[in-house]
Amino acid sequence: MWAVMKKEFKSYFYSPVGYVFIGLFLIMFSIFFYVDVFTYQSTNFEYIFYSGATILTFIVPILTMRTIAEERKSGTEQLLLTSPVSITQVVMGKFLAATAIVVITELCTFMYFGILSFFGTPHITTALVTLLGFLLLAISYISFGILASSITENQIIAGVITIGFFILTWFLPGFSEIFTNFSLINMFAKFPSGQIDIADTVTFITFTIACLLITIIFMQRRKSVR
């Protein structure tokens, strides 16, 4: 598992994907930072993450769309499946590598925290809770992205499915109240106010586990049906 993770992590930086992800996130985040801090004259670090979550919606697919789809297309899947590692290890390795990229991105956002502490006293615990919530949101996004990548050979299709699903769950509450609890991005909303909601936390984690499990089952299935 660690071997797969290490290689995947390295691959993110051998190709532009890793840089694009982190760079794009930070550029967007900076813009929101500017708008929030200067327009509203606030030194609140957490609230920028409301916007940060929407950025995540659009850039997570960059990270996940190639994970399994590309292996299948180039045939390197054969190398993985014929070596003595289980499918679970492969999927977990890929998942952890993508998560590591998000963690790095989060660490980068600390520089905004540093800037803010020059002008005021941002709250470190709420900031950490927000980052935790942000990470939880990210892992559920990533796991769904990997799932989408495992059902098709085409990266683009995987990416579109992922973005489509995220946007759908984002806007559904606008159509009807019923969907409020289905929206991943809504579940994140409580974290920036400094509270760790157990229900939301559990939902994020179960969603992640469910997506990864389905991915593993899909790959296992394909192995016997092929």
Place this chain on the structure above:
Amino acid sequence: MNMITGFIEQTQGEVIVDGVSMLKKPKKAKKEIGYMPEGVPLYTDLNVKEFVTYMAQLKQVDKKVRKEKVQKILEQTGLKDVQKKLIRNLSRGYKQRVSMAGALVGEPKILILDEPTVGLDPKQITEIRNLIKELGKTHTVILSSHILSEVSQICNKVIIINKGKIVAIDTPENLENKVSNGNSVYVTVEDPNNKVDTIKNKIKDIKKIDLVQKNEDGTKQYIIEANGDVDLRKTIFAEFAKENITIFEMKKADSSLEDAFMKLIEGGNK
């Protein structure tokens, strides 16, 4: 082949690798197999050394000896000079070697090579073949190929499979002998008076003479089949000379693995 390597699960029967069932203990069984897939899929964004190291990690080569083992394999496959190059930038022959190195790592007992020489130029083909021969001394090598001359050159046991059923298991020599069409001789002659047919009456060992083809320069190629195990070449030469037939070329008809293959497959389809 895909089932032996554990890429596809079997629906019937059982794959047992060195006494270990692929279905029950896949990790242990896969450890004994080095697989070089057809079309050499590789991680093209890694360099050669990184790729081989990654394969070593996947095959759980002990961390202490990993570096050493990787270097040894790079040397063995002749990749030492290009180990820092990105796989993407390598030629097809080198890619083939990298794939082979990936299969070799972890010291598997069984090597499975799927079409290892496809798409290579003649020099690369001989290089890869020599490498395979070398490996055959220390490993069990299972080679799948449709280039039968290659098979008869490298392999010491051939399995011909037609529509999922094993048609023959034997050494290439035995297979060739099995279908050999008696003792025949090909002759190419210039024969303006069409006297070849009369030869049959003069040499009693000849069973039959068939015209194979007429060449553009007026010569004709015949196949002359003998009764039993007689070498006809001497008598043919003598008799043809008497009849003023000029021999341009004469050779014994060797049956090849191709003939054996065709016969076995056709027999199976009937």
